[in-house]
Amino acid sequence: MPEVTLLVFRSNQASNIVAKFGYAVRGGRIIDSHGKRARCANCQRELTVDHLGRVMPGSYELLCDDLICFNAYAVRLVE
Amino acid sequence: MSVRERLKDLLKIAGIDIEGHLLNFQSRQSGGLSLKQRAKTILNIVVVDPDASKSLIESAKPHEIVVREDEKKELVGLSRVDTAGYDLLALAAQNEEQRLLRLMAKVIEPEDLQALSIAMTIRKYERLGKADMFARLRRKLRLTYGERGNRIYVFYSSGLLKEFLEPLLVWVEITPTPTDIDRARRVFDRCIEHMDYAVYVNAPMTHETIVEQLAYRFRVDRVAVVLVFGRSRAIVHKIRKAVATFIENEKEHQLDQMGYDVREESFAVGDVEALTLTIAVKGREDGK
Numbered sequence: 435m436p437e438v439t440l441l442v443f444r445s446n447q448a449s450n451i452v453a454k455f456g457y458a459v460r461g462g463r464i465i466d467s468h469g470k471r472a473r474c475a476n477c478q479r480e481l482t483v484d485h486l487g488r489v490m491p492g493s494y495e496l497l498c499d500d501l502i503c504f505n506a507y508a509v510r511l512v513e
Numbered sequence: 514m515s516v517r518e519r520l521k522d523l524l525k526i527a528g529i530d531i532e533g534h535l536l537n538f539q540s541r542q543s544g545g546l547s548l549k550q551r552a553k554t555i556l557n558i559v560v561v562d563p564d565a566s567k568s569l570i571e572s573a574k575p576h577e578i579v580v581r582e583d584e585k586k587e588l589v590g591l592s593r594v595d596t597a598g599y600d601l602l603a604l605a606a607q608n609e610e611q612r613l614l615r616l617m618a619k620v621i622e623p624e625d626l627q628a629l630s631i632a633m634t635i636r637k638y639e640r641l642g643k644a645d646m647f648a649r650l651r652r653k654l655r656l657t658y659g660e661r662g663n664r665i666y667v668f669y670s671s672g673l674l675k676e677f678l679e680p681l682l683v684w685v686e687i688t689p690t691p692t693d694i695d696r697a698r699r700v701f702d703r704c705i706e707h708m709d710y711a712v713y714v715n716a717p718m719t720h721e722t723i724v725e726q727l728a729y730r731f732r733v734d735r736v737a738v739v740l741v742f743g744r745s746r747a748i749v750h751k752i753r754k755a756v757a758t759f760i761e762n763e764k765e766h767q768l769d770q771m772g773y774d775v776r777e778e779s780f781a782v783g784d785v786e787a788l789t790l791t792i793a794v795k796g797r798e799d800g801k
Contacts, residue, residue, distance in 0.1 A: 438604055440592045451591060454574075488600065489591040501599045502653055504592075505630040508603050509623070512614045 438511070448483040455494050459483055464496070474498035476506040599634070599646075606633040613675060616682040619689060620697045625665060625705075628658040632666040639670070664708040673713050677704070677744055680785040696780060703778070703789050707740030714743035714752050723755035724762065727792065731763075738793040749779065749788040756790060 443451055449459050457472060458465040464472040464481045472481045475495040479485070487499030490507050497503045592600045607614060610633050618626055631654050638646045655663045668674045681697045704711065712726045723741070730739045743752050760773055772795050780787045 439589045440597055440600060441589065442594050442597045443591055444594050487593050487596045491590050499593060499596050501596060501650070502631050502657060504596065504600045504603055505634065506627050508607055509614065509618070509626045509630045512607070512611060512618050
């Protein structure tokens, strides 16, 4: 498994973070560069800044704050 | 300068040398920046002031914060303060069991692998004595991955998955042929399917105990199908003998019953011999 470093952010930093990755925020909803609502890469739930849990390596994957959504990402690190 | 180097510098300024010295895990709910390092199997977590985290996130370019997978072996991601603790524990659990996971990844479906990863994280919470998280995650696992997810947890946490399946998985590692992979998958599926009322036979288990446990499951638990499984030549022999005794006893006790169907599947891989055997009340092989 590769080494993984996690930077921790607070919920009030979520808007700034997604903006850095090219997303827009409208009414709390996260909108991608094609104008579509961003979804959790695992459970496909539509994402809001309140429910943004992680930004993971890969194509800057967004994951929601459901704890177990992280495992779907983590098992892909298994070589 | 990579983020890791930047972090090292930040911590040096704070008087902390992270190079292989910090061994303690520390989680902090108020925010900040966590850095995980792996040194063999030791996971180090360093937490610095939230202001340092804030300034780093705000000043760094996105590609410096979150590194794409194909660029580096060292991955950097972002996690919210209330999910980071879980994420780090999940990674630590996976790190401890990476060999098993790597082998299972060749055998089982991605959904089952995710459920197994969650099971490993739950087990970690259980060992840490975090009862609330343990209960919450067990519910979540069942809700998301159904009864199959729950059985994967039971199979893993009881230690049976490792004890019984690992020797078969080793052969998947040595000769990953479709036959070896398929065999391991069938054994896994059978164990999961009948996990609730399975009887695992190990060396100390006596002939009488196996017969008693089978009788209990059929008469008291009133299940229709029971899986018996075990590994090594002597144990395989013991299982066959005990099942024959059980069937014989049942004939004497329950003359009005329709009897049992026994389906046996044995595996001999190198010097490893394993057996899975399902006993079903006649006409109720589907377990209903």
